Every structure is written in structure tokens, then in C-alpha cells.
Amino acid sequence: MRRRFGIGGRRALQGALLSAGLLLSGCATVAPPPVRQAGHASCRQLFRDVDRVVADAGVRDHGPYAVAGFPYLRIDRFYASFRDQVGGDGRFSDWVRQLANLDKKARRFELRNLPVAFAARLGAGVGARLDRCRQQLLHTELARPEQRARLRRRARVPDGYATWQRVVGLYPLTALFVSAGVRRWHAEVRRTFAIPLARLPVAGTLVRWAPAITGGRLDRAGVHAILQRHVDALGIPRPGAAALDQLFTTFAPVWEVDVANADDRIGTPVWRDGRLSVDTKRPVVFRKLSYTRFHGHVLLQLNYIVWFPARDSHDIYGGRFDGIDWRVTLGPDGEPWLYDAIHNCGCYHEFFPTRHLRLKGGRYGPYSEPPLVPQPAPPGQPLVLRIAHQTHEIQRIYHAGHPSPALPMAWRDYGALRSLPDGRGYRSMFGAHGIVPGSERPERFLLWPMGVRSPGAMRQWGRHDTAFVGRRHFDDPYLIQSLFAPAGP
Secondary structure, three states: OOOOOOOHHHHHHHHHHHHHHHOOOOOOOOOOOOOOHHHHHHHHHHHHHHHHHHHHHOOOOOOOOOEEEEEEEEEOOOHHHHOOOOOHHHHHHHHHHHHHHHHHHHHHHHHHHHHHHHOOOOOOOOHHHHHHHHHHHHHHHHHOOHHHHHHHHOOOOOOOOOHHHHHHHHHHHHHHHHHHHHHHHHHHEEEEEHHHHHOOOOOOEEEEEEEEOOOOOOOOOHHHHHHHHOOOHHHHHHOOOHHHHHHHHHHHOEEEEEEOOHHOOOEEEEEEOEEEEOOOEEEOOEEEEEEEOOOEEEEEEEEEEEEEEEOOOOOOOOEEEEEEEEEEEEEEOOEEEEEEEEOOOOOOOEEEEEOOOOEEEOOOOOOOOOOOOOOOOOOOOOOEEEEEEOHHHHHEEEOOOOOOOOEEEEEEEEEHHEEOOOOOEOOOOHHHHHHHOOOOOOOHHHHHOOOOOOOOOEEEEOOEEEOOOOOEEOOOOHHHHHEEEOOOO
């Protein structure tokens, strides 16, 4: 983080003391650096004031979660999984740094999304003041062993399911009917994937979209080198910006959509005249980096996310907005180990394992959903995703040795959706609980007893519950390990 120098080097000294305090955090003899209590209290008050104004304005970012008692940190499921594995060495320092970065990024979006009248209540330069106070609170609080232990205890992410809905909705009974419906859908998907590619029905015209590929695709050795080049103390691969561009380019899929009307065209979400819509004149693929933990390894994941204006179906699943998250999980050897996909509601989760993984055995009863594996992933890049008209369900994935021309797509970072221009300022695409306003589906009146908030509605990354029966989260860092095992020699 940036620091301003010029007050006798005092802040530089405090920064050095913080590093030493975090790196030696197991030593009870390390004393916190001297800071006036008034400064500590005023910093905590600043965070309270900002949180109050953000809440009053209704612009809270629903990505990472707040950590109770630590207003300068936020956490997601991946980083929460390390809380019992970070002690008094560099692992704790790296872990806290990431939690601070999550808060800094979320607050940047919140402050930019504040209407002018609310921003005026905080005064100018509030973002810089928050950054300085975050540093100060890290210095003063996390140099104390008891505070570090308290942080690890509170570094949790709540379950995404609303238990009260399951209680009121008589889940033990209603889940039996939903489970039967899930199995019927699985059978329908398998029948579709059994149809030869050339015989899949086409309601309109097959249209392809793909981002521009510059500089060529990396081979396995090139991917492996990037993954091994920069690994932090937690074992997390952290490629630089240029290397990430290469990775996203290498594994970018081709989107082949059966286009029968405007709602089948890929676009980009925009705010216009106070209304959210998808502009199909500007096709965009949003990219997001994520991670999973698999038998002692941290595996890097590439998320490719697209949006459609609507699911134009006349049933309880239809409504405004639709989209797909296609995720590529890279093994430490530089090859894809797994592909999986959800719609941006968290629905229709499908897995496409490569030769590196096998589905674990096990029995799934009426109160747990088996993972859906419609086909194994074919080797080679790029992969073509064949997508149906109207439902936008994936019907096949295949490798195109010589892909036909595709309409160009722009790249954008997924974070852009957390603060979109709205003509007067900025506004997030996502509302309360991370749900996209206006994307609610009639199915919510039928499926609410499963505990999912507004079933079928589009939602923010990190808020995707992917099973109606049982509990499963798309961002669970142990999801893949729970379902798949190494294929072996």
C-alpha cells in the first residue's frame, strides 16, 4: 500500500514494525508499536461512520464478507479455509494482507457508488483516510497475539442457505419432490448430450463469439512455468498481469449460441435511465480469478462469464437476465484438470472432468444432489461451448481444430460489474444479498423451502448456492476435492 513520507520517517518505521510484528506473531514478547489511543479510536470511528453512510445509501458491496470486530478486513470462503493453518510466520502476514485487500477493493466500489449527497457526509479524501486507518489498525491490533487468535476465530463465511426457510418450508418433506425433479433434469441433460452434435436441433442460427487471441496460446510447459513462477507463503499461485492475460487467452472458449431472437445474443450489463439491461451491441466476456484446494495443492481457476438479456421462456424459470460462468481449473502440471459451469443464478451446475480426475463413488440419497457429469472434457484448445436457444443451457463441449470465424468479444474484469456508470455516477449491478434486481423468477414461490434466497435470480460471484437439495457452494474451496479424486496412473 502507498505511504506518504515526510513526517520524520515515522510512518516508515511503523510499517517496518508491522512487518516484524506479523512475521514474528508467535512471540508473546513482541509489543505493539506506540500509537496514541485517540488515533486508534478515531480510526475505528471512521470505519463506523463510513459503514453507516454506505448502509443508509444502500450501496453495500455483497462480495467478500465483513469480519466481525475487524471493520478493516473482509473475507471469502477461500481465505476462510486458511484460518486454522496460519500461525505466527509469513503465512499469517500474507493471509492478513489478502483480507485487507478484499476490504480495500470492496470499499473502493462502495465509495464510488455513493450518491453525491451521501458522499458529502463523509467529506473529501475518505478513501485515503480509510487506507491510512486500515494500516494503523493493522499495526496496533494485529501485533497482539490475542487479537490474532480472535481474528482467526472470527474469520468465517456464513452458509448461503437460509435455514429458517427450510424449517418453515418443511424441508424434510418438500425436498423429496425437488430431489425427484433434479433427477429428471439430469436425465434430460444426458439425453441431450447423447444426441450427435450434427443432429442437435437449431431453432435459429448458430452464431459464434470469441475474444481476440493475440500472441498465440501457451503450451503446457508455458502454463506450468507461470503457475510455478510466483507462489506466495500460502502456496497460492499469483501470476502477474501479463501472465494472467496469457492464461485467460489460452483457455478462452468459443461461445456457439443458437440465436433465435435478441435474448440469445451475448452483451454487457449497463444502467440506462435508472434501469438495468444488457447491451447486445457490445459483446463482452468478463473474467475472474479464483482458487480451489485439492489434496494439498492450491489450484488456479479461470472464470469466463457472459450475460444475455433474458431467458425468454414462458415457464417459472424465465425472466430478465441470464448468463453463464465457465470455469477452468488448472492443475500444477499446467493442464486443465476440470471444467465446470453454472448459470449466473447458481443453477444448472455441470462438471466436465479431464483425464486427470475421476468422479468419486458414493451413494446420493433423496437429501443430496449427485454431481452432474454430462460428458468428459475433450483435449485441446479452444473448446467450443454449444449453447441452446432460450434456456441457454450447454448442450455439448467439443474441440474445434480449425474454428470458423467468430464475432469479436471484449475482455473486462468481473469487478467492473460492482460499479457500473449509470449516467449520474456509479451503481453496482448487484443489490441486497448480491442479487441482481429485476432478475427474480416465478420459481422462487415454489422452491423457497430449499433455503436458497430467491431461487433462479442472477447473483454476484461468491453468492452462488448450486444445490437445491443438500448444501453446495460454487466458491467452496473444497468442492472439487469433495467430488473428485486424482485419476491415478
